[in-house]
Amino acid sequence: MHHFEYVGDDFCAEAVRLDSIAAAVGTPTYVYSTATLLRHLEAFDAAFAARPHLVCYSVKASSNLAVLHLLGEHGAGMDVVSIGEIHRTRLAGVPGSRVVFSGVGKQAHEIEAALDADLRMINVESEPELDLVERVAEHAGKRARIAIRVNPEVDPRTHPYVATGLQESKFGVTSDLAEALYARAAASRWLDVVGIDCHIGSQLVDVEPFVDAVRRVAILARKLRDRGIAISQFDLGGGLGIAYREGTPAPPHPSEYGKAVLEALDAEGCGDLEVVVEPGRAIVGNSGILLCRVLHLKRTPVRTFVVVDAGMNDLVRPALYGSFHEIRPVRRGVGAPVEVDVVGPVCESGDFLARGWPLPLPEPGDLLAVMSAGAYGFVMSSTYNSRPRPAEVLVDGARFRVVRDRETIEDLTRGERI
Ligand code: LLP
Numbered sequence: 001m002h003h004f005e006y007v008g009d010d011f012c013a014e015a016v017r018l019d020s021i022a023a024a025v026g027t028p029t030y031v032y033s034t035a036t037l038l039r040h041l042e043a044f045d046a047a048f049a050a051r052p053h054l055v056c057y058s059v060k061a062s063s064n065l066a067v068l069h070l071l072g073e074h075g076a077g078m079d080v081v082s083i084g085e086i087h088r089t090r091l092a093g094v095p096g097s098r099v100v101f102s103g104v105g106k107q108a109h110e111i112e113a114a115l116d117a118d119l120r121m122i123n124v125e126s127e128p129e130l131d132l133v134e135r136v137a138e139h140a141g142k143r144a145r146i147a148i149r150v151n152p153e154v155d156p157r158t159h160p161y162v163a164t165g166l167q168e169s170k171f172g173v174t175s176d177l178a179e180a181l182y183a184r185a186a187a188s189r190w191l192d193v194v195g196i197d198c199h200i201g202s203q204l205v206d207v208e209p210f211v212d213a214v215r216r217v218a219i220l221a222r223k224l225r226d227r228g229i230a231i232s233q234f235d236l237g238g239g240l241g242i243a244y245r246e247g248t249p250a251p252p253h254p255s256e257y258g259k260a261v262l263e264a265l266d267a268e269g270c271g272d273l274e275v276v277v278e279p280g281r282a283i284v285g286n287s288g289i290l291l292c293r294v295l296h297l298k299r300t301p302v303r304t305f306v307v308v309d310a311g312m313n314d315l316v317r318p319a320l321y322g323s324f325h326e327i328r329p330v331r332r333g334v335g336a337p338v339e340v341d342v343v344g345p346v347c348e349s350g351d352f353l354a355r356g357w358p359l360p361l362p363e364p365g366d367l368l369a370v371m372s373a374g375a376y377g378f379v380m381s382s383t384y385n386s387r388p389r390p391a392e393v394l395v396d397g398a399r400f401r402v403v404r405d406r407e408t409i410e411d412l413t414r415g416e417r418i
Contacts, residue, residue, distance in 0.1 A: 002036045002286040004369070009332040011369055015398040018291055018330045022367050025391050025402055027293040028310035030378045032062070032403075034070060034396040036287035040254075041076055044279055047258025052274040054120075056100050058238045059085045061280030061375040062288065066394045066403035068092035071283070077120065079238065079278035083110040086117055096120065100235060100276060102149070102199070104170055111136040111144070121145045123197040123235065125172055130181055130191075137190040146185060147195030147235055150178045150220060152213040156201030156239065159321050165200030165213060172198065175220050186229045193229055195276070196221045199237025202281060205251040207260040210236070214261045218268035235276035236261060242285040244324050244372050254282065281375040288374020290315050290390070291330070292353075294366045295345070304340045306362060311344020312351040313384040315370060315377050319350040327353065330367035333360025342368065346385050378404075386412050 003014045010017045013031050021031055044055045056077035059068065063085060068078065069092040077098030078089045089099050096117040101110075104125045111133055114122055124130050124146050137144040151172030156163050164171040173181065178196075185191040198217045200209055214236055221231050241251035252260075265271050292310035299305070317323040327342050337358035344351045353370055362368065381389045388407035393400050 001039065003033045004036075004289055004371070006332055011328055011330045011332070013289070013395040013400070016395045016400050018289075018369060019367055021393055021395075021400055022291055022293065022330070025393055026406060027291055027367065028314050028390040029291045029406070030288055030373065030390055030392045031291055031400075032064075032067060032284070032288045032374055032392070032394050034394060037067065037070060037283060038074055040283040040287065041071055041074055043254040044258070044277060044283070045075070047254040048262070048275050048277065051262060051271075054098060054274070054276050056098070056235075056276055056278045057283055058278045058280030059088060060379060062284040062377065063088050063379055064392050064394075064403050065092050066392075066401070067284065068094060070394070072098075077276070079280075083113045086110070086113050086119070090117060100147075100278070102197070102278070106132070108132060108136050112140060115140050115142045115144060119145075121147050121194050121233065121235075123147045123149045123195075124181070125149050127173070127177065127181060130185060134188055134190050143190055143192045145192045145194045147193075147197040147233065148173065148178045148181050148185070149197040149199070150175055150217050152198050152200060152216040154200055154209050154212045154216070156204050156209045157206065158201045158203050158241075159323075161321060162202035163200070164202075165198065165209075175216070178220060179224065182224050182229050193231065195233035195235055196224070196231050197235040197237065199278065200239060202239050203241040204239045205241045205249065207252050207257055210239070210257060211260050211264045214264040215268055218265055218270040221273070222269045232274055233276055234265060234270060234273040235278065238278040238280050238282075240279055240282040242281055242372060242375075245326060254279075285375035286372050288377060290370040290373040290377060292368055292370065294362045294364050294368065296364055297361070304338060304361070306340045306342045306359070306368075308342055308344060308353065308368060310353065310370065310390070311346035311385070311387065312348065313346055313382045313387050314344070314390050315353060315373055316380050316382070317376060318353055319348075320380075325354060325373060326371040327357055327359060328369045328371060329360060329362060330369055333362065335360040346387070383407070383412055388412060
């Protein structure tokens with residue numbers, strides 16, 4: 001569910017007309033909806049309400065300070081993967097006790113920053129990383145709270161680039177190695193074992209892979225606890241998918257997902273553990289759109305191209321994953337829909353936002369909204385083709401604020417010299 005709707009013929013974000021945002025801020029611009037963000041956070045909170053839990057929003061999905069501040073203010077924790085993301089959560093005022101640190105290649109200075117910010121736990125991904133965390137903790141004279149990320153080896157049935165819990169993935173460690181690492185960590189003066197962690201992939205549309213993963217990891221958790229290793233938190237990662245296209249089977253609602261994973265934890269004797277979840281896409285994906293303007297129409301003998309001012313540098317998902325985003329006219333079109341390719345100005349044939357999408361033929365100057373662009377949109381943008389990155393706007397009811405200025409031409413060469 002989201003709060004982008006037509007009011008009459010005008011497409012609006014909550015109570016703000018998108019054409020008014022374009023007039024004030026220009027295009028391309030990412031527009032986020034406060035009500036949608038909070039609604040999604042609440043859905044996760046409600047899904048786990050029966051247990052002690054913490055919803056750690058995955059910062060990588062959209063890391064704008066205003067988004068982090070809004071979610072943090074409403075009780076969310078955060079899942080971070082770099083010193084840069086730690087920095088963002090600090091600026092957004094999210095307490096370290098609500099932040100978990102994931103990622104496969106943490107460096108010493110990042111672990112130091114995590115200890116300095118007194119983060120809730122560091123999710124360790126390998127044996128050398130466990131050594132590093134221990135050394136950094138000793139050097140800092142602080143005990144590091146850790147979990148070990150277990151690779152449960154289940155198929156998440158998603159795009160191969162975002163599957164992380166397969167045997168061939170670079171993420172986590174096998175159950176056997178996890179057991180050995182937990183024994184080591186429990187004996188260390190500088191490590192404080194607090195949790196167990198997994199994350200199997202992103203844009204999952206069924207609950208079964210989650211349930212399989214939780215069961216497998218819970219079996220290991222129980223075994224470790226039987227041996228006296230004090231695991232109190234079960235971090236099940238993120239990954240719940242969203243509906244990118246109306247009419248396709250909808251991914252499970254957070255309540256269904258929550259119910260299924262809590263039952264799996266109960267079934268494996270881990271019902272008393274505090275649950276940490278790290279949703280990114282499910283919170284912010286449908287909370288954001290990319291607003292762009294039509295530059296030209298270009299017809300070839302076989303295609304109709306709608307050339308817009310947003311390209312693959314602004315939203316790379318279609319080019320990178322072949323992913324689908326609906327495109328809606330900001331002023332409801334009148335003509336019969338025609339199949340068009342909506343493409344950007346970047347010099348690559350992979351520079352498309354949608355292909356073969358039915359749209360009443362727009363005119364140059366018309367505005368379009370690229371839907372479901374809130375997650376992995378702005379954060380994956382680049383300045384390829386020396387294109388300044390878009391502005392970001394947050395709508396709240398009838399008001400909106402620019403929460404990141406559009407980059408300028410001067411920004412493009414900052415730090416460069418001849
Ligand atoms: N936790 C960990 C450890 C992760 O690696 C991820 C995402 C998440 C949580 C959040 O997953 P989510 O709930 O958003 O599915 N750029 C890709 C998605 C990459 C996901 C990476 N890890 C895309 O645009 O589809």
